[in-house]
Amino acid sequence: MTMNRRSFMKLMGAATGVSLAGVPYISSAAEMMSKTGRRVVVVGAGFGGSIVAKYIRMTDPTIEVVLIDRDKKFIACPFSNLVIGGFRTLEENTITHDKLATNYGVKLVYDEVTAIDTAAKKVVVTGGTIAYDRLVLSPGIDFRFDEIEGYDPVKTPEIMPHAWKAGPQTLLLKKQLESMKDGGTVVLTVPPTPFRCPPGPYERINMIAFYLKNHKPKSKIVAWDANEDIVSKPKLFRKGWAKHYEGMIEYHNGHKLAKVDTTAMTVDNGVETLHGDVINVIPPQKAGAIAHKAGVVGEDKKWCPVNQISFESTLVKDVHVIGDACSAAPMPKSGYAANSQAKVCALNVVQLMNGKDLIPPSHVNVCYSYITDKEAVTVSAVYKEAGGKTIAVPNSGGVSPDLSELEAIYGKSWIKNILAEMSS
Numbered sequence: 475m476t477m478n479r480r481s482f483m484k485l486m487g488a489a490t491g492v493s494l495a496g497v498p499y500i501s502s503a504a505e506m507m508s509k510t511g512r513r514v515v516v517v518g519a520g521f522g523g524s525i526v527a528k529y530i531r532m533t534d535p536t537i538e539v540v541l542i543d544r545d546k547k548f549i550a551c552p553f554s555n556l557v558i559g560g561f562r563t564l565e566e567n568t569i570t571h572d573k574l575a576t577n578y579g580v581k582l583v584y585d586e587v588t589a590i591d592t593a594a595k596k597v598v599v600t601g602g603t604i605a606y607d608r609l610v611l612s613p614g615i616d617f618r619f620d621e622i623e624g625y626d627p628v629k630t631p632e633i634m635p636h637a638w639k640a641g642p643q644t645l646l647l648k649k650q651l652e653s654m655k656d657g658g659t660v661v662l663t664v665p666p667t668p669f670r671c672p673p674g675p676y677e678r679i680n681m682i683a684f685y686l687k688n689h690k691p692k693s694k695i696v697a698w699d700a701n702e703d704i705v706s707k708p709k710l711f712r713k714g715w716a717k718h719y720e721g722m723i724e725y726h727n728g729h730k731l732a733k734v735d736t737t738a739m740t741v742d743n744g745v746e747t748l749h750g751d752v753i754n755v756i757p758p759q760k761a762g763a764i765a766h767k768a769g770v771v772g773e774d775k776k777w778c779p780v781n782q783i784s785f786e787s788t789l790v791k792d793v794h795v796i797g798d799a800c801s802a803a804p805m806p807k808s809g810y811a812a813n814s815q816a817k818v819c820a821l822n823v824v825q826l827m828n829g830k831d832l833i834p835p836s837h838v839n840v841c842y843s844y845i846t847d848k849e850a851v852t853v854s855a856v857y858k859e860a861g862g863k864t865i866a867v868p869n870s871g872g873v874s875p876d877l878s879e880l881e882a883i884y885g886k887s888w889i890k891n892i893l894a895e896m897s898s
């Protein structure tokens with residue numbers, strides 16, 4: 475069952491006998507309770523949300539699941555760097571969720587979640603209010619723009635794109651590279667960890683270098699990394715840079731961005747000012763804004779602490795948080811990890827709603843990073859819970875032994891499969 479705003483409003487109206495057209499409407503929880511009184515509302519239909527919704531319905535079809543996202547089309551970040559490299563389209567990264575409705579009976583609502591009342595157990599969308607028995611949040615990330623002097627949250631990304639949420643930002647960065655003169659300088663800044671996709675910025679460097687090598691070979695890319703070193707697969711990335719992009723990449727560790735100037739087209743770290751013809755600022759990150767509004771963000775004011783077995787918030791009862799927004803280190807903030815957490819969370823939501831014991835998790839993660847269009851490298855691990863913490867199972871993973879054409883083929887298979895799982 476797919477609901478657009480109009481049919482959603484109709485549904486609200488039918489439930490109450492009140493006409494809702496154009497009226498901001500808050501229903502009572504009782505009016506909005508499902509017939510079974512067993513409703514899970516999921517916020518965010520990305521890597522975590524689509525899977526948790528589907529797997530709750532697969533595990534226990536007596537539970538009603540309402541999946542809410544602001545967008546009808548989901549554009550995946552994984553492999554969006556390849557769009558910048560010039561050998562993948564954004565369309566290939568785009569899915570819809572209709573089949574989750576037809577195949578599994580997930581109720582789809584396309585609307586902005588503007589507030590969450592965890593005391594009354596209600597989610598507020600622009601079209602009304604939806605009550606829940608349990609809530610799962612998978613809203614992804616938002617940015618800590620305020621930590622960069624001179625950064626205007628609206629104007630700056632239009633001049634210095636982050637491209638850290640795939641879509642128009644990805645295409646803007648690609649267009650800027652295409653418009654740049656040969657011999658130009660691209661500047662890229664890497665935020666402090668933790669951030670969405672630990673290897674992502676370094677894959678981004680590769681893909682920009684790949685584009686430059688093929689189209690603007692006199693150009694270079696200068697990377698300022700706030701961290702002490704490349705945060706994932708450092709040896710493999712360095713090997714790739716030496717093999718394919720000799721003299722094109724200047725990498726500086728311990729260079730934390732402090733200030734931007736969109737008129738002068740410069741970045742500043744408090745010691746040095748650097749000019750770029752194209753500037754890709756990847757800002758520091760935090761859990762998606764709605765998690766902050768729901769009161770599930772921890773003392774760090776960034777991420778959401780959760781029980782590492784059920785992914786239930788340690789701060790607010792009956793609210794679970796998965797994906798990038800939650801704290802589950804050493805699991806990375808990746809789409810693969812969000813998928814794995816979603817399955818564990820779905821299973822344990824069903825257990826809890828049926829009065830049964832929690833089932834301990836076994837998670838898996840693999841991150842593919844492209845060096846060129848033909849070679850990739852990977853990092854993988856298996857995770858479990860031990861003493862209330864998530865740990866990597868010793869000797870369970872590692873990095874690929876070398877730059878590998880085979881890993882690049884496996885990577886394409888992975889993205890195809892995970893997007894298919896989210897959308898069918």
Ligand SMILES: Cc1cc2nc3c(=O)[nH]c(=O)nc-3n(C[C@H](O)[C@H](O)[C@H](O)COP(=O)(O)OP(=O)(O)OC[C@H]3O[C@@H](n4cnc5c(N)ncnc54)[C@H](O)[C@@H]3O)c2cc1C
Pocket residue numbers: 517518519520521522523542543544545548550551552553554555585586587588612613614615637638639640670671674762763764796797798799807808809810811812840841842843
């Ligand atoms: C360049 C790049 C490359 C990457 N490469 C990889 C990779 O190769 N492999 C990998 O595993 N991961 C990769 N990632 C990381 C991956 O994209 C994220 O870890 C993943 O998307 C997290 O899933 P999520 O469910 O937490 O959030 P998302 O997938 O971002 O989903 C969040 C959803 O919530 C919705 N939403 C948020 N707030 C609201 C609201 N208030 N109302 C309505 N809807 C809302 C959003 O519209 C969105 O659809 C990459 C990321 C980037 C930026």
